[in-house]
Amino acid sequence: MTTDIRKPPATPAKRPVPSPFEDESLWGRATLPRTLLSRALSVPLALGFTVFLPLFVAVQTGAGVRDAAFWLQLLLTMYAGARLSAMVLTSRRKLLQGSFWLFVYMAMGVAPLAQAVLGQVPTPVVGPRSDLTIAIGLVLLGCTAFDVGVLLARHRPAGRAGGSQKESKPVMAHRRRLQLLTILSFLCSAAFIMKLGGPAVFFSSRQEIIAGIEEAGVSNGDGQAGQALLRGFGTVPALLALLLYTRWLITSKFARRKVSIIVTWAALAGLNLIVNNPISNPRYWFLTVMFALLFTVFPVSAAMYRVALSMAVVVALLIFPFADRFRYDEKNYRPVETTSFLEPMALKDYDQIGMFANTITFSNSGPGHFYGRQLAGSVFFAVPRAVWPGKPRDTGVMVGQWMGTVNTNLSSPIWAELWLDFGPLGMGAGLLGMGYASARVDRRYAKRATRRSPPGSLISVVVPLVAGYSFILLRGPLLQASGRVAIAAMCLALVATYRSDKSTTLR
Numbered sequence: 001m002t003t004d005i006r007k008p009p010a011t012p013a014k015r016p017v018p019s020p021f022e023d024e025s026l027w028g029r030a031t032l033p034r035t036l037l038s039r040a041l042s043v044p045l046a047l048g049f050t051v052f053l054p055l056f057v058a059v060q061t062g063a064g065v066r067d068a069a070f071w072l073q074l075l076l077t078m079y080a081g082a083r084l085s086a087m088v089l090t091s092r093r094k095l096l097q098g099s100f101w102l103f104v105y106m107a108m109g110v111a112p113l114a115q116a117v118l119g120q121v122p123t124p125v126v127g128p129r130s131d132l133t134i135a136i137g138l139v140l141l142g143c144t145a146f147d148v149g150v151l152l153a154r155h156r157p158a159g160r161a162g163g164s165q166k167e168s169k170p171v172m173a174h175r176r177r178l179q180l181l182t183i184l185s186f187l188c189s190a191a192f193i194m195k196l197g198g199p200a201v202f203f204s205s206r207q208e209i210i211a212g213i214e215e216a217g218v219s220n221g222d223g224q225a226g227q228a229l230l231r232g233f234g235t236v237p238a239l240l241a242l243l244l245y246t247r248w249l250i251t252s253k254f255a256r257r258k259v260s261i262i263v264t265w266a267a268l269a270g271l272n273l274i275v276n277n278p279i280s281n282p283r284y285w286f287l288t289v290m291f292a293l294l295f296t297v298f299p300v301s302a303a304m305y306r307v308a309l310s311m312a313v314v315v316a317l318l319i320f321p322f323a324d325r326f327r328y329d330e331k332n333y334r335p336v337e338t339t340s341f342l343e344p345m346a347l348k349d350y351d352q353i354g355m356f357a358n359t360i361t362f363s364n365s366g367p368g369h370f371y372g373r374q375l376a377g378s379v380f381f382a383v384p385r386a387v388w389p390g391k392p393r394d395t396g397v398m399v400g401q402w403m404g405t406v407n408t409n410l411s412s413p414i415w416a417e418l419w420l421d422f423g424p425l426g427m428g429a430g431l432l433g434m435g436y437a438s439a440r441v442d443r444r445y446a447k448r449a450t451r452r453s454p455p456g457s458l459i460s461v462v463v464p465l466v467a468g469y470s471f472i473l474l475r476g477p478l479l480q481a482s483g484r485v486a487i488a489a490m491c492l493a494l495v496a497t498y499r500s501d502k503s504t505t506l507r
Contacts, residue, residue: 073112077105100470108352112136112352126358135415149438228484242269377392
Protein backbone atom coordinates (compact mmCIF):
# COMPACT_ATOMS: atom_id res chain seq x y z
CA MET A 1 0.00 0.00 0.00
CA THR A 2 1.46 3.34 -1.05
CA THR A 3 0.76 6.64 0.49
CA ASP A 4 0.12 9.54 -1.84
CA ILE A 5 2.15 12.36 -0.39
CA ARG A 6 1.49 15.58 -2.18
CA LYS A 7 3.27 18.83 -1.62
CA PRO A 8 1.09 21.63 -0.39
CA PRO A 9 0.50 24.31 -2.97
CA ALA A 10 3.11 27.03 -2.89
CA THR A 11 1.98 30.27 -1.36
CA PRO A 12 2.09 32.96 -4.02
CA ALA A 13 4.61 35.64 -3.30
CA LYS A 14 3.21 38.93 -2.14
CA ARG A 15 3.25 41.52 -4.81
CA PRO A 16 4.63 44.81 -3.55
CA VAL A 17 2.17 47.65 -3.35
CA PRO A 18 3.02 50.26 -5.97
CA SER A 19 3.51 53.88 -5.04
CA PRO A 20 0.67 56.22 -6.01
CA PHE A 21 3.00 57.59 -8.66
CA GLU A 22 4.02 54.16 -10.05
CA ASP A 23 2.36 52.58 -13.04
CA GLU A 24 0.59 49.52 -11.65
CA SER A 25 0.43 47.85 -15.07
CA LEU A 26 4.21 47.37 -15.05
CA TRP A 27 4.31 45.44 -11.77
CA GLY A 28 3.50 42.18 -13.52
CA ARG A 29 7.14 41.83 -14.50
CA ALA A 30 9.72 40.88 -11.96
CA THR A 31 11.99 43.60 -10.64
CA LEU A 32 15.61 42.64 -10.39
CA PRO A 33 16.98 43.09 -6.86
CA ARG A 34 19.94 45.08 -8.10
CA THR A 35 17.62 47.79 -9.40
CA LEU A 36 16.57 48.72 -5.88
CA LEU A 37 18.71 50.65 -3.43
CA SER A 38 19.20 49.31 0.06
CA ARG A 39 17.61 51.12 2.96
CA ALA A 40 21.06 52.16 4.18
CA LEU A 41 21.46 54.24 1.02
CA SER A 42 17.90 55.23 0.17
CA VAL A 43 16.97 56.74 3.56
CA PRO A 44 19.96 59.14 3.75
CA LEU A 45 19.47 60.14 0.12
CA ALA A 46 15.77 60.92 0.59
CA LEU A 47 16.38 62.77 3.85
CA GLY A 48 19.29 64.67 2.30
CA PHE A 49 17.25 66.02 -0.63
CA THR A 50 14.04 66.56 1.33
CA VAL A 51 15.18 67.76 4.76
CA PHE A 52 18.91 68.19 5.36
CA LEU A 53 19.95 70.29 2.34
CA PRO A 54 16.92 72.66 2.46
CA LEU A 55 17.28 73.18 6.22
CA PHE A 56 21.05 73.59 5.94
CA VAL A 57 20.51 76.39 3.41
CA ALA A 58 17.68 77.91 5.45
CA VAL A 59 19.72 78.25 8.68
CA GLN A 60 22.61 80.11 7.03
CA THR A 61 23.13 83.74 7.99
CA GLY A 62 22.07 86.44 5.58
CA ALA A 63 20.15 89.65 5.10
CA GLY A 64 17.00 87.94 3.87
CA VAL A 65 13.58 88.40 5.48
CA ARG A 66 11.89 85.41 7.10
CA ASP A 67 8.37 86.18 5.95
CA ALA A 68 5.59 84.23 4.21
CA ALA A 69 7.53 84.12 0.93
CA PHE A 70 10.54 82.56 2.70
CA TRP A 71 8.54 79.81 4.41
CA LEU A 72 6.59 79.08 1.24
CA GLN A 73 9.89 78.79 -0.63
CA LEU A 74 11.18 76.35 1.99
CA LEU A 75 8.00 74.27 1.60
CA LEU A 76 8.40 74.23 -2.20
CA THR A 77 12.03 73.10 -1.87
CA MET A 78 11.18 70.26 0.49
CA TYR A 79 8.27 69.13 -1.70
CA ALA A 80 10.46 69.10 -4.80
CA GLY A 81 13.17 67.27 -2.83
CA ALA A 82 10.72 64.55 -1.85
CA ARG A 83 9.59 64.10 -5.45
CA LEU A 84 13.16 64.09 -6.78
CA SER A 85 14.04 61.43 -4.20
CA ALA A 86 11.11 59.34 -5.43
CA MET A 87 12.46 59.64 -8.99
CA VAL A 88 15.93 58.52 -7.92
CA LEU A 89 14.68 55.61 -5.80
CA THR A 90 12.15 54.22 -8.25
CA SER A 91 12.88 50.81 -9.76
CA ARG A 92 12.26 52.14 -13.27
CA ARG A 93 13.78 54.94 -15.26
CA LYS A 94 11.48 57.96 -15.55
CA LEU A 95 13.51 60.36 -17.65
CA LEU A 96 10.89 63.04 -18.31
CA GLN A 97 9.56 63.13 -14.76
CA GLY A 98 13.07 62.95 -13.34
CA SER A 99 14.31 65.90 -15.41
CA PHE A 100 11.21 67.93 -14.42
CA TRP A 101 11.79 67.43 -10.70
CA LEU A 102 15.52 67.98 -11.02
CA PHE A 103 14.87 71.37 -12.61
CA VAL A 104 12.24 72.31 -10.04
CA TYR A 105 14.44 71.25 -7.12
CA MET A 106 17.44 73.28 -8.20
CA ALA A 107 16.13 76.24 -10.23
CA MET A 108 12.83 76.78 -8.39
CA GLY A 109 13.77 75.34 -4.99
CA VAL A 110 17.31 75.36 -3.56
CA ALA A 111 18.65 78.33 -5.56
CA PRO A 112 15.73 80.71 -4.77
CA LEU A 113 15.87 79.55 -1.14
CA ALA A 114 19.56 80.55 -1.01
CA GLN A 115 18.64 83.91 -2.56
CA ALA A 116 15.94 84.39 0.07
CA VAL A 117 18.46 83.68 2.84
CA LEU A 118 21.09 86.06 1.45
CA GLY A 119 18.63 88.75 0.46
CA GLN A 120 20.28 88.82 -3.00
CA VAL A 121 18.62 88.14 -6.33
CA PRO A 122 20.21 87.77 -9.79
CA THR A 123 17.51 89.88 -11.42
CA PRO A 124 15.74 92.72 -9.56
CA VAL A 125 12.23 91.96 -8.38
CA VAL A 126 10.52 95.25 -9.19
CA GLY A 127 7.09 94.60 -7.73
CA PRO A 128 5.79 94.30 -4.17
CA ARG A 129 6.80 91.41 -1.96
CA SER A 130 3.29 90.02 -2.28
CA ASP A 131 3.87 89.30 -6.00
CA LEU A 132 6.87 87.16 -5.07
CA THR A 133 4.74 85.25 -2.56
CA ILE A 134 2.06 84.72 -5.23
CA ALA A 135 4.70 83.50 -7.71
CA ILE A 136 6.05 80.90 -5.27
CA GLY A 137 2.52 79.76 -4.44
CA LEU A 138 1.70 79.39 -8.15
CA VAL A 139 4.85 77.33 -8.74
CA LEU A 140 3.78 75.04 -5.90
CA LEU A 141 0.29 74.83 -7.42
CA GLY A 142 1.77 73.92 -10.79
CA CYS A 143 3.91 71.18 -9.24
CA THR A 144 0.85 69.74 -7.55
CA ALA A 145 -1.05 69.82 -10.86
CA PHE A 146 1.86 67.99 -12.51
CA ASP A 147 1.57 65.23 -9.89
CA VAL A 148 -2.19 65.02 -10.42
CA GLY A 149 -1.52 64.49 -14.13
CA VAL A 150 0.88 61.65 -13.25
CA LEU A 151 -1.82 60.02 -11.12
CA LEU A 152 -4.39 60.32 -13.90
CA ALA A 153 -1.98 58.65 -16.33
CA ARG A 154 -2.17 55.44 -14.29
CA HIS A 155 -5.73 54.81 -15.45
CA ARG A 156 -5.80 53.35 -18.94
CA PRO A 157 -8.78 53.28 -21.26
CA ALA A 158 -11.01 50.25 -20.66
CA GLY A 159 -10.17 48.63 -24.01
CA ARG A 160 -6.44 48.67 -23.42
CA ALA A 161 -6.53 47.80 -19.74
CA GLY A 162 -7.78 44.31 -20.51
CA GLY A 163 -5.30 43.83 -23.30
CA SER A 164 -8.01 43.29 -25.93
CA GLN A 165 -6.47 45.72 -28.34
CA LYS A 166 -3.17 45.15 -30.07
CA GLU A 167 -0.29 47.33 -29.00
CA SER A 168 0.64 49.96 -31.55
CA LYS A 169 3.67 49.32 -33.70
CA PRO A 170 6.88 51.01 -32.60
CA VAL A 171 8.23 53.84 -34.72
CA MET A 172 11.54 52.82 -36.28
CA ALA A 173 14.40 54.61 -38.02
CA HIS A 174 14.52 54.00 -41.77
CA ARG A 175 18.05 53.04 -42.84
CA ARG A 176 18.13 54.93 -46.14
CA ARG A 177 16.53 58.00 -44.64
CA LEU A 178 19.04 57.95 -41.79
CA GLN A 179 21.78 58.11 -44.41
CA LEU A 180 19.95 61.05 -45.96
CA LEU A 181 19.75 62.74 -42.53
CA THR A 182 23.49 62.17 -42.09
CA ILE A 183 24.26 63.86 -45.41
CA LEU A 184 21.90 66.70 -44.48
CA SER A 185 23.61 67.14 -41.10
CA PHE A 186 27.06 67.45 -42.71
CA LEU A 187 25.76 69.96 -45.27
CA CYS A 188 23.94 72.11 -42.68
CA SER A 189 26.78 72.06 -40.16
CA ALA A 190 29.33 72.82 -42.89
CA ALA A 191 27.24 75.81 -43.99
CA PHE A 192 27.01 76.95 -40.36
CA ILE A 193 30.78 76.62 -39.87
CA MET A 194 31.66 78.42 -43.10
CA LYS A 195 29.11 81.16 -42.46
CA LEU A 196 30.88 82.01 -39.20
CA GLY A 197 34.38 81.90 -40.69
CA GLY A 198 35.64 78.38 -40.05
CA PRO A 199 35.99 75.88 -37.19
CA ALA A 200 38.36 78.04 -35.11
CA VAL A 201 35.59 80.42 -34.01
CA PHE A 202 33.76 77.52 -32.34
CA PHE A 203 36.63 77.15 -29.88
CA SER A 204 36.92 80.80 -28.90
CA SER A 205 33.84 82.03 -27.00
CA ARG A 206 30.10 82.42 -27.30
CA GLN A 207 30.67 86.15 -27.71
CA GLU A 208 32.59 85.45 -30.93
CA ILE A 209 29.79 83.16 -32.15
CA ILE A 210 27.18 85.87 -31.61
CA ALA A 211 29.39 88.43 -33.34
CA GLY A 212 29.85 86.03 -36.27
CA ILE A 213 26.09 85.54 -36.59
CA GLU A 214 25.53 89.30 -36.61
CA GLU A 215 28.23 89.78 -39.25
CA ALA A 216 26.60 87.04 -41.34
CA GLY A 217 23.48 89.20 -41.54
CA VAL A 218 21.03 86.68 -40.09
CA SER A 219 20.26 88.60 -36.89
CA ASN A 220 18.60 91.89 -37.65
CA GLY A 221 17.17 94.07 -34.93
CA ASP A 222 14.52 92.32 -32.89
CA GLY A 223 14.16 89.47 -35.40
CA GLN A 224 15.78 86.30 -34.08
CA ALA A 225 14.20 83.79 -36.48
CA GLY A 226 17.19 83.78 -38.83
CA GLN A 227 19.65 83.25 -35.99
CA ALA A 228 17.52 80.46 -34.51
CA LEU A 229 17.25 78.67 -37.86
CA LEU A 230 20.98 78.98 -38.59
CA ARG A 231 22.04 77.65 -35.18
CA GLY A 232 19.27 75.05 -35.16
CA PHE A 233 20.07 73.53 -38.56
CA GLY A 234 23.77 73.71 -37.76
CA THR A 235 23.50 71.72 -34.50
CA VAL A 236 20.31 69.64 -34.28
CA PRO A 237 20.59 67.33 -37.35
CA ALA A 238 24.20 66.52 -36.42
CA LEU A 239 23.21 65.62 -32.86
CA LEU A 240 20.25 63.46 -33.93
CA ALA A 241 22.31 61.57 -36.49
CA LEU A 242 25.00 60.93 -33.86
CA LEU A 243 22.43 59.64 -31.36
CA LEU A 244 20.88 57.27 -33.91
CA TYR A 245 24.24 55.90 -35.01
CA THR A 246 25.33 55.54 -31.37
CA ARG A 247 22.19 53.58 -30.59
CA TRP A 248 22.77 51.43 -33.69
CA LEU A 249 26.35 50.56 -32.72
CA ILE A 250 25.47 49.76 -29.11
CA THR A 251 22.60 47.40 -29.87
CA SER A 252 23.69 45.72 -33.13
CA LYS A 253 26.57 43.29 -33.74
CA PHE A 254 25.97 43.77 -37.45
CA ALA A 255 26.68 47.51 -37.13
CA ARG A 256 29.84 46.93 -35.10
CA ARG A 257 31.21 44.71 -37.88
CA LYS A 258 30.56 47.28 -40.63
CA VAL A 259 33.52 49.63 -41.16
CA SER A 260 31.36 52.15 -43.01
CA ILE A 261 29.02 52.56 -40.02
CA ILE A 262 31.93 52.99 -37.58
CA VAL A 263 33.60 55.55 -39.84
CA THR A 264 30.33 57.48 -40.22
CA TRP A 265 29.85 57.50 -36.45
CA ALA A 266 33.40 58.79 -35.93
CA ALA A 267 32.84 61.54 -38.50
CA LEU A 268 29.58 62.56 -36.77
CA ALA A 269 31.34 62.58 -33.39
CA GLY A 270 34.00 64.90 -34.79
CA LEU A 271 31.35 67.15 -36.33
CA ASN A 272 29.53 67.41 -33.00
CA LEU A 273 32.77 68.27 -31.22
CA ILE A 274 32.85 71.38 -33.40
CA VAL A 275 29.23 72.55 -33.48
CA ASN A 276 27.96 71.19 -30.15
CA ASN A 277 30.91 71.75 -27.84
CA PRO A 278 30.50 73.57 -24.48
CA ILE A 279 32.64 76.52 -25.59
CA SER A 280 30.43 77.80 -28.39
CA ASN A 281 27.04 76.76 -26.97
CA PRO A 282 24.92 77.79 -23.99
CA ARG A 283 25.30 75.57 -20.96
CA TYR A 284 21.69 74.41 -21.09
CA TRP A 285 22.15 73.17 -24.68
CA PHE A 286 25.35 71.34 -23.82
CA LEU A 287 23.49 69.81 -20.86
CA THR A 288 20.91 68.58 -23.39
CA VAL A 289 23.66 67.02 -25.52
CA MET A 290 25.27 65.22 -22.57
CA PHE A 291 21.94 64.02 -21.13
CA ALA A 292 20.82 62.63 -24.49
CA LEU A 293 24.16 60.89 -25.12
CA LEU A 294 24.32 59.43 -21.62
CA PHE A 295 20.94 57.71 -21.80
CA THR A 296 21.46 56.64 -25.40
CA VAL A 297 24.70 54.89 -24.40
CA PHE A 298 23.18 53.48 -21.18
CA PRO A 299 19.50 52.98 -22.09
CA VAL A 300 18.65 50.36 -19.45
CA SER A 301 21.05 51.11 -16.59
CA ALA A 302 19.12 51.93 -13.42
CA ALA A 303 22.41 52.71 -11.67
CA MET A 304 23.40 55.26 -14.31
CA TYR A 305 19.95 56.84 -14.10
CA ARG A 306 20.32 57.30 -10.33
CA VAL A 307 23.87 58.57 -10.56
CA ALA A 308 22.86 61.09 -13.25
CA LEU A 309 20.02 62.58 -11.19
CA SER A 310 21.97 62.59 -7.93
CA MET A 311 25.20 63.99 -9.38
CA ALA A 312 23.25 66.61 -11.32
CA VAL A 313 22.36 68.24 -7.98
CA VAL A 314 26.05 68.46 -7.09
CA VAL A 315 26.91 69.82 -10.55
CA ALA A 316 24.14 72.43 -10.33
CA LEU A 317 25.38 73.56 -6.91
CA LEU A 318 29.15 73.56 -7.43
CA ILE A 319 29.92 73.66 -11.17
CA PHE A 320 27.05 75.11 -13.21
CA PRO A 321 27.28 78.70 -11.83
CA PHE A 322 30.98 78.81 -12.76
CA ALA A 323 30.61 77.10 -16.14
CA ASP A 324 30.24 80.33 -18.12
CA ARG A 325 34.01 80.60 -18.58
CA PHE A 326 33.61 80.60 -22.36
CA ARG A 327 30.67 82.99 -22.56
CA TYR A 328 33.03 85.96 -23.03
CA ASP A 329 36.49 86.46 -24.49
CA GLU A 330 39.59 87.00 -22.35
CA LYS A 331 39.13 90.78 -22.31
CA ASN A 332 35.54 90.78 -21.08
CA TYR A 333 35.62 87.72 -18.80
CA ARG A 334 35.27 88.43 -15.09
CA PRO A 335 35.77 85.44 -12.77
CA VAL A 336 33.18 84.88 -10.09
CA GLU A 337 34.43 85.72 -6.61
CA THR A 338 32.37 84.45 -3.67
CA THR A 339 32.72 84.26 0.09
CA SER A 340 29.85 81.79 0.63
CA PHE A 341 28.75 78.64 -1.18
CA LEU A 342 25.28 80.23 -1.42
CA GLU A 343 26.39 83.24 -3.45
CA PRO A 344 26.83 81.44 -6.82
CA MET A 345 23.13 80.53 -6.64
CA ALA A 346 22.30 84.24 -6.55
CA LEU A 347 23.72 84.62 -10.06
CA LYS A 348 21.73 85.08 -13.28
CA ASP A 349 21.28 81.37 -14.03
CA TYR A 350 18.68 80.97 -11.30
CA ASP A 351 16.36 83.94 -11.85
CA GLN A 352 13.22 81.89 -12.58
CA ILE A 353 11.24 82.66 -9.41
CA GLY A 354 12.12 86.35 -9.56
CA MET A 355 11.17 86.58 -13.24
CA PHE A 356 7.85 84.89 -12.56
CA ALA A 357 7.18 87.53 -9.89
CA ASN A 358 8.16 90.27 -12.37
CA THR A 359 5.81 88.73 -14.97
CA ILE A 360 2.95 88.94 -12.46
CA THR A 361 3.81 92.58 -11.71
CA PHE A 362 4.04 93.33 -15.45
CA SER A 363 0.62 91.78 -16.07
CA ASN A 364 -0.95 93.63 -13.15
CA SER A 365 0.49 96.94 -14.38
CA GLY A 366 -1.90 96.97 -17.33
CA PRO A 367 -1.41 94.39 -20.10
CA GLY A 368 -3.25 91.61 -18.25
CA HIS A 369 -3.31 88.12 -19.77
CA PHE A 370 -2.56 87.49 -23.43
CA TYR A 371 -4.89 84.52 -24.04
CA GLY A 372 -2.58 82.48 -26.24
CA ARG A 373 -0.80 85.29 -28.08
CA GLN A 374 2.63 84.46 -26.64
CA LEU A 375 2.13 80.76 -27.36
CA ALA A 376 1.17 81.58 -30.95
CA GLY A 377 4.40 83.50 -31.34
CA SER A 378 6.34 80.45 -30.15
CA VAL A 379 4.49 78.06 -32.47
CA PHE A 380 4.96 80.32 -35.51
CA PHE A 381 8.47 81.39 -34.57
CA ALA A 382 9.74 81.05 -38.14
CA VAL A 383 7.43 83.76 -39.51
CA PRO A 384 9.58 86.87 -40.11
CA ARG A 385 8.59 90.10 -38.42
CA ALA A 386 8.49 91.72 -41.84
CA VAL A 387 5.53 89.45 -42.62
CA TRP A 388 4.04 89.56 -39.10
CA PRO A 389 4.75 93.07 -37.73
CA GLY A 390 2.87 92.37 -34.50
CA LYS A 391 4.67 89.11 -33.78
CA PRO A 392 5.12 88.68 -30.00
CA ARG A 393 8.59 89.04 -28.53
CA ASP A 394 10.20 86.63 -26.10
CA THR A 395 8.35 86.86 -22.81
CA GLY A 396 11.63 87.34 -20.95
CA VAL A 397 12.71 90.10 -23.33
CA MET A 398 9.31 91.80 -23.14
CA VAL A 399 9.26 91.83 -19.33
CA GLY A 400 12.94 92.83 -19.21
CA GLN A 401 12.33 95.85 -21.48
CA TRP A 402 9.37 96.83 -19.32
CA MET A 403 11.65 96.62 -16.28
CA GLY A 404 14.28 98.77 -18.01
CA THR A 405 17.12 96.26 -17.67
CA VAL A 406 20.19 96.55 -19.89
CA ASN A 407 20.46 92.81 -20.48
CA THR A 408 17.08 91.50 -21.60
CA ASN A 409 18.26 87.89 -22.11
CA LEU A 410 16.16 86.79 -19.14
CA SER A 411 14.40 83.54 -18.40
CA SER A 412 10.67 82.98 -18.46
CA PRO A 413 9.81 79.62 -16.86
CA ILE A 414 6.94 77.56 -18.21
CA TRP A 415 4.85 78.56 -15.18
CA ALA A 416 5.18 82.24 -16.17
CA GLU A 417 4.50 81.54 -19.86
CA LEU A 418 1.30 79.61 -19.11
CA TRP A 419 0.14 82.06 -16.44
CA LEU A 420 0.67 85.12 -18.65
CA ASP A 421 -1.29 83.55 -21.49
CA PHE A 422 -4.06 81.67 -19.67
CA GLY A 423 -4.15 82.72 -16.00
CA PRO A 424 -3.84 80.41 -12.97
CA LEU A 425 -6.44 77.90 -14.20
CA GLY A 426 -4.77 77.61 -17.59
CA MET A 427 -1.39 77.28 -15.93
CA GLY A 428 -2.68 74.47 -13.71
CA ALA A 429 -4.27 72.70 -16.69
CA GLY A 430 -1.06 73.02 -18.69
CA LEU A 431 1.10 71.55 -15.93
CA LEU A 432 -1.46 68.78 -15.38
CA GLY A 433 -1.25 67.90 -19.08
CA MET A 434 2.54 67.90 -18.88
CA GLY A 435 2.45 65.48 -15.95
CA TYR A 436 0.02 63.19 -17.76
CA ALA A 437 2.06 63.17 -20.97
CA SER A 438 5.36 62.68 -19.10
CA ALA A 439 4.04 59.66 -17.20
CA ARG A 440 2.61 58.04 -20.32
CA VAL A 441 5.80 58.55 -22.31
CA ASP A 442 7.98 57.34 -19.42
CA ARG A 443 5.86 54.20 -19.16
CA ARG A 444 6.18 53.47 -22.87
CA TYR A 445 9.91 54.17 -22.74
CA ALA A 446 10.33 51.71 -19.85
CA LYS A 447 8.56 49.04 -21.92
CA ARG A 448 10.38 49.55 -25.20
CA ALA A 449 13.86 50.83 -24.32
CA THR A 450 15.21 47.44 -23.28
CA ARG A 451 18.22 45.32 -24.19
CA ARG A 452 16.04 43.36 -26.63
CA SER A 453 14.52 46.36 -28.35
CA PRO A 454 15.49 46.73 -32.03
CA PRO A 455 18.41 49.05 -32.91
CA GLY A 456 16.16 51.36 -34.90
CA SER A 457 13.66 52.08 -32.12
CA LEU A 458 13.20 55.85 -32.19
CA ILE A 459 11.75 56.12 -28.70
CA SER A 460 15.11 55.03 -27.28
CA VAL A 461 16.66 58.18 -28.75
CA VAL A 462 13.79 60.67 -28.65
CA VAL A 463 12.95 60.38 -24.94
CA PRO A 464 16.53 61.04 -23.71
CA LEU A 465 16.74 63.99 -26.11
CA VAL A 466 13.42 65.45 -24.90
CA ALA A 467 14.41 64.87 -21.27
CA GLY A 468 17.61 66.84 -21.79
CA TYR A 469 15.92 69.62 -23.75
CA SER A 470 13.19 69.91 -21.13
CA PHE A 471 15.61 71.97 -19.01
CA ILE A 472 15.54 74.61 -21.75
CA LEU A 473 11.76 74.37 -22.22
CA LEU A 474 11.12 74.65 -18.48
CA ARG A 475 13.49 77.60 -18.11
CA GLY A 476 12.11 79.45 -21.13
CA PRO A 477 11.38 81.64 -22.91
CA LEU A 478 9.48 79.32 -25.21
CA LEU A 479 10.08 81.48 -28.29
CA GLN A 480 13.84 80.96 -27.99
CA ALA A 481 13.39 77.21 -27.50
CA SER A 482 10.95 76.69 -30.39
CA GLY A 483 13.46 76.69 -33.25
CA ARG A 484 15.36 73.58 -32.25
CA VAL A 485 12.12 71.78 -31.36
CA ALA A 486 10.71 72.33 -34.85
CA ILE A 487 13.96 71.31 -36.56
CA ALA A 488 14.22 68.14 -34.44
CA ALA A 489 10.61 67.27 -35.31
CA MET A 490 11.34 67.63 -39.03
CA CYS A 491 14.45 65.45 -38.78
CA LEU A 492 12.56 62.74 -36.87
CA ALA A 493 9.72 62.84 -39.40
CA LEU A 494 12.31 62.31 -42.13
CA VAL A 495 13.71 59.08 -40.65
CA ALA A 496 10.58 57.66 -39.01
CA THR A 497 8.78 54.60 -40.39
CA TYR A 498 6.35 51.98 -39.10
CA ARG A 499 7.84 49.26 -41.28
CA SER A 500 9.86 46.79 -39.25
CA ASP A 501 11.37 44.54 -41.95
CA LYS A 502 15.14 44.17 -41.95
CA SER A 503 15.48 45.51 -45.48
CA THR A 504 14.42 49.04 -44.48
CA THR A 505 15.20 49.45 -40.75
CA LEU A 506 18.44 49.26 -38.77
CA ARG A 507 19.60 45.77 -37.88
